[in-house]
Amino acid sequence: MNMDMPQVSSGTPIVSARGLSKRYGATVALDNVNLQIAPGRIVGLVGPNGAGKTTALRAILGLTEFDGDLTVLGLDPRTHRTELMQQVCFIADVAVLPRWLRVADAVDFVAGVHPRFSREKCEAFLARTKIKHTQRVRELSKGMIVQLHLALVMAIDAKLLVLDEPTLGLDILYRKEFYESLLNDYFDHEKTILVTTHQIEEIERILTDLMFIKDGRIILDASMEAVGDRYAEVMVAPDKAEAARALKPLSERQIFGKSVFLFDGVDQGHLATLGELHKPSVADLFVATMKGTYA
Amino acid sequence: MNAVTPVNKFTWLLKREYWEHRGGFFWTPMITAMVILAIMILVLVSAEFLANQNGVNINGIHLEQLTKHLGVSEIEKMHAGVDIGLLSLSFPIGIALFFVVLFYGIGALYNDRSDRSALFWKSLPISDLSTVLSKVAAATLVAPILAMAAIIALQLGFLVLMSLYALLHGINPFPLLWSPTHLLALWFKLVLIIPVNALWALPSVGWLLLCSSFARSKPFLWAVALPIMAGVLNSWFGLMKNMSLTSTWFWQNIVGRLLLSIVPGSWMDAETLRNTMERAGDDVRIEVGPHLDAGFTLDAIGHALVSPSMLIGIVAGVAMIAAAVYFRRVRTESYA
Numbered sequence: 302m303n304m305d306m307p308q309v310s311s312g313t314p315i316v317s318a319r320g321l322s323k324r325y326g327a328t329v330a331l332d333n334v335n336l337q338i339a340p341g342r343i344v345g346l347v348g349p350n351g352a353g354k355t356t357a358l359r360a361i362l363g364l365t366e367f368d369g370d371l372t373v374l375g376l377d378p379r380t381h382r383t384e385l386m387q388q389v390c391f392i393a394d395v396a397v398l399p400r401w402l403r404v405a406d407a408v409d410f411v412a413g414v415h416p417r418f419s420r421e422k423c424e425a426f427l428a429r430t431k432i433k434h435t436q437r438v439r440e441l442s443k444g445m446i447v448q449l450h451l452a453l454v455m456a457i458d459a460k461l462l463v464l465d466e467p468t469l470g471l472d473i474l475y476r477k478e479f480y481e482s483l484l485n486d487y488f489d490h491e492k493t494i495l496v497t498t499h500q501i502e503e504i505e506r507i508l509t510d511l512m513f514i515k516d517g518r519i520i521l522d523a524s525m526e527a528v529g530d531r532y533a534e535v536m537v538a539p540d541k542a543e544a545a546r547a548l549k550p551l552s553e554r555q556i557f558g559k560s561v562f563l564f565d566g567v568d569q570g571h572l573a574t575l576g577e578l579h580k581p582s583v584a585d586l587f588v589a590t591m592k593g594t595y596a
Numbered sequence: 597m598n599a600v601t602p603v604n605k606f607t608w609l610l611k612r613e614y615w616e617h618r619g620g621f622f623w624t625p626m627i628t629a630m631v632i633l634a635i636m637i638l639v640l641v642s643a644e645f646l647a648n649q650n651g652v653n654i655n656g657i658h659l660e661q662l663t664k665h666l667g668v669s670e671i672e673k674m675h676a677g678v679d680i681g682l683l684s685l686s687f688p689i690g691i692a693l694f695f696v697v698l699f700y701g702i703g704a705l706y707n708d709r710s711d712r713s714a715l716f717w718k719s720l721p722i723s724d725l726s727t728v729l730s731k732v733a734a735a736t737l738v739a740p741i742l743a744m745a746a747i748i749a750l751q752l753g754f755l756v757l758m759s760l761y762a763l764l765h766g767i768n769p770f771p772l773l774w775s776p777t778h779l780l781a782l783w784f785k786l787v788l789i790i791p792v793n794a795l796w797a798l799p800s801v802g803w804l805l806l807c808s809s810f811a812r813s814k815p816f817l818w819a820v821a822l823p824i825m826a827g828v829l830n831s832w833f834g835l836m837k838n839m840s841l842t843s844t845w846f847w848q849n850i851v852g853r854l855l856l857s858i859v860p861g862s863w864m865d866a867e868t869l870r871n872t873m874e875r876a877g878d879d880v881r882i883e884v885g886p887h888l889d890a891g892f893t894l895d896a897i898g899h900a901l902v903s904p905s906m907l908i909g910i911v912a913g914v915a916m917i918a919a920a921v922y923f924r925r926v927r928t929e930s931y932a
Contacts, residue, residue: 359928362718362719364715364718364928365928366926382718382723383721383722383723384721385721386718386719386720386721386722387721390719391715391719392719393715397711397712397713397715397716398713398716399616399708399711399713399716400711400713401615401616402615402616403615406611406612406615409608410608410611410612411720412598413598413600413604413605413607413608413611414600414605414608414609414720414721414722415598415600415720415721416598416599416600416721417598418598420598450716
């Protein structure tokens with residue numbers, strides 16, 4: 302499913318991995334991962350804790366050694382991290398801004414070291430927040446720190462933006478604003494965004510592609526349209542439940558005395574005869590696919 | 597977009613170090629200078645209080661009569677004495693600088709890993725090499741230059757204070773205390789030894805940065821306790837006797853070079869230092885001439901620059917800095 306999938310966009314892939322593996326002692330963090338990310342996509346990388354998401358991102362960002370082939374923008378991230386960082390940005394929940402840094406100094410610094418940074422853009426983004434230039438990071442709330450980080454990053458004309466749980470610990474207002482600015486003010490067909498988050502419900506509408514990772518393997522890699530074609534959820538009355546079960550659903554749950562079945566690759570015309578057909582949410586798909594992960 | 601040149605980039609990296617360590621680099625030497633001045637004021641006030649009761653006399657000469665008794669050569673001696681006094685004012689600030697650089701070095705490549713901001717810095721197009729070199733430059737040049745500014749401020753403050761005290765007693769301080777040529781020569785020499793200090797400090801700076809980039813926790817223990825433990829073990833068990841190295845040698849050339857080479861002027865060999873001290877010790881016997889402040893002659897500097905300890909130290913320092921660059925690249929364990 303991974304390598305054979307037809308590229309949705311044209312152009313060389315932004316990220317291309319073949320046989321990407323990484324182990325920490327006896328633990329396998331990435332197990333022979335193959336993936337391609339085309340330009341102009343917003344890819345959600347979703348997986349349970351410890352599935353290898355962060356390791357995959359670390360490898361892409363040149364922050365870790367790995368086995369196998371991996372190129373980002375045609376470069377090996379291990380040996381070309383500095384060049385890569387001109388075109389790649391990242392915001393991670395764990396990559397915090399230093400607490401002693403003053404907002405004005407942060408803008409000056411990034412302007413001083415980053416050739417693709419636009420001070421005007423950054424100032425425009427900051428002007429829409431309550432952040433003052435004289436403030437230090439330690440004086441800002443968690444939400445404001447993320448706003449500042451986003452303002453710095455969105456002002457960089459990069460090809461790939463990697464977001465690792467960027468909105469962790471933020472309230473719904475900040476989260477919503479974060480993804481809205483990203484979509485409205487930053488994203489275009491030249492740019493690619495790779496995002497991991499546990500709050501899938503909030504981002505599934507903006508994703509163009511979905512990847513599930515489990516135990517170091519990519520178990521789903523498809524465009525959102527393909528996901529919609531492949532998976533279907535049917536709400537079935539008790540009298541037809543047995544017929545539905547015969548079609549080997551991925552999962553079954555009960556709502557209001559009816560059974561909700563999630564099917565993978567079953568003809569949707571046929572499913573429609575069993576009951577009410579829905580497009581499954583990514584969260585439901587995730588739960589069904591990752592069944593037994595922590596067992 | 598921005599025009600970013602390597603030199604500009606490096607300047608921003610140095611500014612970043614300054615922003616983060618303004619307290620250590622700027623305020624610590626400045627406050628040390630202010631405390632010393634405050635102590636001097638207290639001493640002068642109490643001296644004045646006692647003088648009002650007893651009258652001031654120096655070597656049996658009453659202060660008011662002092663200037664009348666000084667000939668040209670005595671005034672030269674006076675200036676030489678003032679030089680020594682001004683020079684010794686740089687010692688406490690040098691000690692402050694030692695502690696600033698010690699703690700700076702230990703934290704430089706560790707603190708941003710422990711608060712995880714290293715990942716923010718790593719998200720910018722800055723190589724690990726230039727990051728580490730900016731920390732080397734901050735420790736060996738930025739901090740000493742700012743300490744130098746504090747020394748100059750302290751020396752000027754001291755001269756002003758002494759002049760006011762002299763004026764209070766009706767003495768014209770200018771021929772006695774103020775000699776612009778001496779002052780400029782002294783400052784020139786102090787500035788001149790900054791790069792010598794920097795080269796001498798490389799093994800210490802390299803060691804501190806290596807521990808800072810390598811340690812997963814407690815970099816202080818690695819940096820300070822490890823060499824001292826090694827020295828203690830070496831002394832106790834005579835571990836290296838077989839290699840005909842004495843324990844003094846180990847303390848001086850291994851432990852000392854790893855930890856104390858960031859003390860400004862510590863490259864001066866013992867003899868030079870003793871000469872300086874002896875000459876400073878007794879102003880009556882000061883010989884006015886080029887050897888007045890022996891530690892600071894060009895000869896002594898040239899001699900120190902080509903000494904084996906200096907050259908081997910530079911090589912070891914560069915090697916440890918290279919190792920620090922390597923660990924800066926691979927140690928991102930906080931991002932797990």
